[in-house]
Amino acid sequence: MPEPIIIFDDVTYTYPGTEEPALHSISFQIEPGEYVAILGLNGAGKTTTGLCVNGVVPTMLGGELTGKVTVGGLDVADYPVREMSKLVGMVFDNPEFQMSQMSAAEEVALGLENAGVPYEEMMRIIPETLELVGLAGFEERSPLALSGGQQQRLAIAAVLAMKPQILIMDEPTSNLDPIGKQEVFDMAAKLNRERGMTVIVIEHEVEVMARYADRVIVLEAGRIVMNGTPQEIFGRVDELAALKLRVPAAAELAKVLGSEYGLWKGPAPITTEPAVKAINELLGANRG
Amino acid sequence: MSMQAALPIAMIPGNSIIHRINPLAKLVWVVGYVVLAFSTQNIIILYSMAAFALLLAPIAGVTRPLLKGALILVPVGSSLLALQIIAPAVERPWTIVDQLGPLSLYGDGVYYGFVLLGRIVASLLLALIMVMTTHPSDLFTSFAKLKVPYTLNFMLAMTLQLIPVFQREVGIIMSAQKSRGMKGSGFSAVLPSFVPVFVGAIERVQQLSISLESRGFGSNGIKTSYRQVKGRPSDWVIGIIGVLVVAYLSTISIMRGTWSLATEITFSPLFVLVTFLVAASLFACVVLAAVLFSFKK
Numbered sequence: 042m043p044e045p046i047i048i049f050d051d052v053t054y055t056y057p058g059t060e061e062p063a064l065h066s067i068s069f070q071i072e073p074g075e076y077v078a079i080l081g082l083n084g085a086g087k088t089t090t091g092l093c094v095n096g097v098v099p100t101m102l103g104g105e106l107t108g109k110v111t112v113g114g115l116d117v118a119d120y121p122v123r124e125m126s127k128l129v130g131m132v133f134d135n136p137e138f139q140m141s142q143m144s145a146a147e148e149v150a151l152g153l154e155n156a157g158v159p160y161e162e163m164m165r166i167i168p169e170t171l172e173l174v175g176l177a178g179f180e181e182r183s184p185l186a187l188s189g190g191q192q193q194r195l196a197i198a199a200v201l202a203m204k205p206q207i208l209i210m211d212e213p214t215s216n217l218d219p220i221g222k223q224e225v226f227d228m229a230a231k232l233n234r235e236r237g238m239t240v241i242v243i244e245h246e247v248e249v250m251a252r253y254a255d256r257v258i259v260l261e262a263g264r265i266v267m268n269g270t271p272q273e274i275f276g277r278v279d280e281l282a283a284l285k286l287r288v289p290a291a292a293e294l295a296k297v298l299g300s301e302y303g304l305w306k307g308p309a310p311i312t313t314e315p316a317v318k319a320i321n322e323l324l325g326a327n328r329g
Numbered sequence: 330m331s332m333q334a335a336l337p338i339a340m341i342p343g344n345s346i347i348h349r350i351n352p353l354a355k356l357v358w359v360v361g362y363v364v365l366a367f368s369t370q371n372i373i374i375l376y377s378m379a380a381f382a383l384l385l386a387p388i389a390g391v392t393r394p395l396l397k398g399a400l401i402l403v404p405v406g407s408s409l410l411a412l413q414i415i416a417p418a419v420e421r422p423w424t425i426v427d428q429l430g431p432l433s434l435y436g437d438g439v440y441y442g443f444v445l446l447g448r449i450v451a452s453l454l455l456a457l458i459m460v461m462t463t464h465p466s467d468l469f470t471s472f473a474k475l476k477v478p479y480t481l482n483f484m485l486a487m488t489l490q491l492i493p494v495f496q497r498e499v500g501i502i503m504s505a506q507k508s509r510g511m512k513g514s515g516f517s518a519v520l521p522s523f524v525p526v527f528v529g530a531i532e533r534v535q536q537l538s539i540s541l542e543s544r545g546f547g548s549n550g551i552k553t554s555y556r557q558v559k560g561r562p563s564d565w566v567i568g569i570i571g572v573l574v575v576a577y578l579s580t581i582s583i584m585r586g587t588w589s590l591a592t593e594i595t596f597s598p599l600f601v602l603v604t605f606l607v608a609a610s611l612f613a614c615v616v617l618a619a620v621l622f623s624f625k626k
Binding site: 092095097101121122123124126127129130131133135138139140141142143144146147150151152153154155156157158159160163167185196199200203 | 483
């Protein structure tokens, strides 16, 4: 059993100037190479949880943190964010606000420059990373002249170039069309599978999370209310509905078929394919 | 929407000889131009400098944008000349060369007006050519080589970046206010949109600082640079020639007490009158056009 790469030990955090804690005694662990989805309504503490991992909370934003966040064996509160950046890459929801350079290539180069990566290596990494996010050939374009989806992918590239062990994406697809969303999640899944990168995604897209995530953590008002595999979590349709969270359509359909028509037995499917298969069988049985 | 177009003066991409000169060599020339322009009152030198700058424009392929950028000189230059002719900024006694109704036109003012104009024209033209032929990132990389602190350099670069962003933001907010029935143009419409723009700016900067810090900004280790700016021998030659020429001409000018040719060059009353009328009417036209334009909106 490998050592967990992220450990939240009874973490309570209050933003400066507020009374109510944003996180209430949160404890969980993430193993290296896990793909974790964090779900919750706005204000549930998802972003704050992400910011704890790379140390923006509490070193940059201040506020009061009790408990301990350990990432890669380091107590996050003891290291400046720029040190944590070698370990943790974080992409935020508004890509345009993360752009600071005159060209896409320079945007990707920024983190490498700060890390002191030699020029020759940079010349190799930058095209490689832009290729990875599907922005090859955009090197000299101004980041501000890119579309929302392209900016989002550029923001991801800027972080990926630094080769972090942990990638946190905070609503990375809020500006993307369905195809763009798919691309981002496919890319994250690929990095997760092929490079063993630990991925944490903060998202509303339950369908996609059901497909990719190894684990789902559900937050409500700063507390962890569920923590388990997508199969376990998304099967609890009523509980999620009570939390005003969406569930994958397949799970909801199975739920309705089961409770109202008595047509569904066993665990609810959470992705489309098994649901289609099961319904087909159901129809076949009824026809015959 | 092209972001580049939002800035009136921006780099015109190209690969001319001028584009390829090291940014620092170009900067030496721009600073040299300013130094020389303000240490001499010799209009021959001043207008030769302006002519030289103009000669560079077609080589760099920036003639049209340069002339467009230089349009700003019309109100500045015309008001300057007109005012100097009726109220010279030189020591009395002034010599009256002509009388236009209640206005006395002074000969001393014509020369000094042309000196002031020449200084502005020469410095501005060369500075514009430099801006139009230098990639900002290359300039900032060069600054970094001169040991300009990284943070300061970054601030300068960031400011350039944010100007078009805020221009666009003002546009969006003004449209939003217009759609809610507020006045959509003119100064009174710009003012109320400042608050949302600034609040937005603060939020943007906060998010940006988190993002930058997350990418190792401010780390203490050695920094490398993606942009490689070469300093070839030719760049050194250009820079050194610039320094030498400027040093030589400004030293002579200062030794001769600004090297003014005001006594050598005299202007006929007719020339003074025509210059004044042209400058004054040009300026009046500009003012009138500005007033009409703002009312029409």
